[in-house]
Amino acid sequence: MSAVSPTTTEPLTGPSASIWRTPPVVLICAIALLIAAYWETAKSILVMWAKNPLGHEYLVPAAVVWLAWRRRDDLRAMTPHPAFWWLPLLAVAAFGWLLGNLTNTTVVQQLCLAVMFVGLVWGSVGTAGVRPLIFPLGFLIFALPIGDWVVPALQNLTAWFAVKMLHLCGFPALLEAHVISIPGSRWQVAEACSGINYLMSSLVLAYLYAGLVYRTWPHRIGFFLASGLMALIANSIRVFVTILIASFGATQVAAGMEHYLIGWFVFCMIMALTFVTCGRWKEPEAPHTDAPAPLPAHTPRRASAMSMWAFVALGLLIVGVAPLSARRVWTSQDDTDEIVPRSLVQVSGEWRPVDGGRFNWTPRYFQPTGETLQTYVSGEHAVAIYVAYYAAGERGAKLASSGNQLFTADWLPVAETSRSIAVGGQSFDAHETMAQAPNTSLVVWNWYWVDGTFTRHDAVAKLLLAKSRLLRSGRGSAAIAVAAQDLPGSDVSLVLRDFVAHLNVDSHDPSSQRP
Secondary structure (H helix, E strand, O other): OOOOOOOOOOOOOOHHHHHHHHHHHHHHHHHHHHHHHOHHHHHHHHHHHHOOOOOOOOHHHHHHHHHHHHOHHHHHOOOOOOOOOHHHHHHHHHHHHHHHHHOOOHHHHHHHHHHHHHHHHHHHHHHHHHHHHHHHHHHHHHHOOHHHHHHHHHHHHHHHHHHHHHHHOOOOOEEEOOEEEEOOEEEEOOHHHOOHHHHHHHHHHHHHHHHHHOOOHHHHHHHHHHHHHHHHHHHHHHHHHHHHHHHOOOHHHHOHHHHHHHHHHHHHHHHHHHHHHHHHOOOOOOOOOOOOOOOOOOOOHHHHHHHHHHHHHHHHHHHHHHHHHHHHHHHHHHHOOOEOOOOOEEEOOOOEEEOOOOOOOOOEOOOOOEEEEEEEEEOOEEEEEEEEEEOOOOOOOOOOOOOOEOOOOOOEEEEEEEEEEEEOOEEEEEEEEEEEEOOEEEEEEEEEEEOOEEEOOHHHHHHHHHHHHHOOOOOOEEEEEEEEEOOOOOOHHHHHHHHHHOEEEOOOOOOOEOO
């Protein structure tokens, strides 16, 4: 009797093969209905891909299908059995999407849609049936804008590493937020220089390589993490070398074609080094078997098919509640006669308004219902206050968004911290930023006001905003910022603290209705 080669597989027939005729039909129907129900969110993913036509996102769906097809024989050896414990998880994901929709947080809606997609697939075929598909389904995470969350942290890491390397080389360097100052020049680690492109590209390649080459999870996870770490180190070295070379007069390396060529060269070198080192890890040989494992003599085809359809029906019913609830909330907001205050904030005491600005500072927030930028003076001190108000039913409102700009390109933020303040009897922490422009410095305190509550945290502001809309509150929300110049001989913190002590925030103004 000849042994069966472990590298060959024969097509499976019989009950175990025939039972897999139903799951593809079930999954296609479930996915089609899910995309139809959440079409706006699905479309936002396509719009995101279109903004980066040379990115990897377009390849993700094809790669997922290809990876799943490679495991078709493993699937035939499994018996699908729905996992109904996924139903409460689908409810959690749908509720998360609802919160993201009410706060116009696109990335939350996209992530929740991806979780619902995986949940319907996993729940339909069960844990045993989905085991061969875990690796392909995990690749879907790279179709979403997950990297945007870590850009600020990567900017800080890259700037810190470059400064440490400059110190080791004997160069005096000062780090202020994302700005590196050396004698004769200043360098800002912008978002494009944070290493996010290096990181995402290396992780995509590492994920595919680790899943196709390695069998054991320790090697897969180790190679994946090593590739990300090497990419971050490579980008930090690139920034350090760029500053070092430019300090000797070769400033062309910081812009133009040379800058992009250096970036590509460093990326290729670091990826080659990663594959040469970590890509050659040895694994123990897979155990050889003389014959395939025996298949079950009987498979409950009808029961499995009925239970799969039952899971899909319940799952779609659960996830379908969220878009219907969102539509109802927005419709009820449209039906209310919202109040837009003429003046959300009032300033009392010796602070008086003046015409014109004392310094060139103009925040830019995304489509507020109304906004105000006013300068107040008290003696020799001047403070500007900016308010971007969003009505309760403003569908396009992005109160807390990375697209909102507290500073224009004329200002360079150099330091950030938190500051404990009190407004209208409420004590909370505001966000403090020091920014510089030619021949002047500015200190800005900013925070959010949502339905009568103050906070400096974006996530808390979004949750408060979702709560106010679910409860149909009509008070709205606002982003508030106060700014003063950091002048020699004057304590700007005392000036701003005195100003906010005379602030009062109240949206109730029945004399002004929404036009």
